[in-house]
Amino acid sequence: MRPLRSLLFVPGHRGTWVEKAVASGADGLILDLEDSVPEGLKADARAEVVRSIGRLRQSGSRAGVYVRVNALDTGLSGDDIEAVAVGGLDGLSLPKIFGPEDVVRFDALVTHFERKNGLEPGAIEFICNLETAEAYASCEQIAAASPRVAALFAGTARDADVSRSIGFQFTASGQETLYLRSRAVLAARAAGLEFPLVGVWQDLADPEGARRFSEQNRDLGFRGQVLIHPSHVEVANEVFSPSRFEVEFYEGMISAFEKAEATGAAAVRYEGMHVDYAHIKTAREVLAYNNRLLDRKGAHGLATSPTRS
Structure with a gap:
């Protein structure tokens, strides 16, 4: 669906x-x-x-x-x-x-x-x-x-x-x-x-x-x-769209984790939180869902609120 x-x-x-x-x-x-x-x-x-x-x-x-x-x-x-x-x-x-x-x-x-x-x-x-x-x-x-x-x-x-x-x-x-x-x-x-x-x-x-x-x-x-x-x-x-805050938050999380992963670590501290592979799976799922919305609706796929957390 x-x-x-x-x-x-x-x-x-x-x-x-x-x-x-x-x-x-x-x-x-x-x-x-x-x-x-x-x-x-x-x-x-x-x-x-x-x-x-x-x-x-x-x-x-x-x-x-x-x-x-x-x-x-x-x-x-x-x-x-x-x-x-x-x-x-x-x-x-x-x-x-x-x-x-x-x-x-x-x-x-x-x-x-x-x-x-x-x-x-x-x-x-x-x-x-x-x-x-x-x-x-x-x-x-x-x-x-x-x-x-x-x-x-x-x-x-x-x-x-x-x-x-x-x-x-x-x-x-x-x-x-x-x-x-x-x-x-x-x-x-x-x-x-x-x-x-x-x-x-x-x-x-x-x-x-x-x-x-x-x-x-x-x-x-x-x-x-x-x-x-x-x-x-x-x-x-x-x-029901990921907000700009959420998109930027999860993009940053993935970036920070991948840098840590490149050094041999499987966890990183990000925005005061412990992040490991389970959290990265969630981050990637949110971004993939947002991309599906963007593909269907153009600019309407991304929510206009920049602050929702």
Whole structure:
């Protein structure tokens, strides 16, 4: 899976919003066929999503393109997948899954429609949405349920499916979901999934809260955030990128270590800290990740904040 610092929801039937979403700088889009689409417009939304995917790819956009289909128990999933399994689609966002069996069911549907629609087998990856108590309780199994699983999305939204399912009361500090989010990160990493996702921040009148939410989840190990409004894109891209301070710090660490290594030492004192091979592996991983962002987004790959530590 490519790095996705910001993944912005766009209602599937609102095709005119897609270009605006890309212009916001989002790394990826989720074209929604589920909760943001009125029941009577589902078929229209499928057709609009296909047109949107085509326009995005014809324009040369490098944004990741995902579609949130309807849940299995609606009976609409197969119709959704048959329509949107087209060239240019990166993957599906799977809503309201209850366990690994649901991932396997989605996998079977996608495998069928990839073949029917002439796509390369395995072309479509999955973002698995953790938004039920059952999903969180089995997130380790969900992460390993299919080779298509590319990321876990830890849903923590206020008054949404997850809060109703688990019964927590949302707070801005997030203590009520700390265990859930931590477990999701651990499950993703244990399954070899590099880019666990979190979201969403719903209070559009509290930009400082949005920043704190992003920073808190970055510190837990999340690599990106699902968003519902373009105003949150810039913050997410900044927070989930290595800062200039971090890049320069790790470049200096590697330089100091390599000089010491050339003299026969396997450890060095750097900025008051003991540094050995384990720390250098981390430093090189951070710089490699930053380079991946730079390759995709040009100057936007490096965060603008020079002081974050």
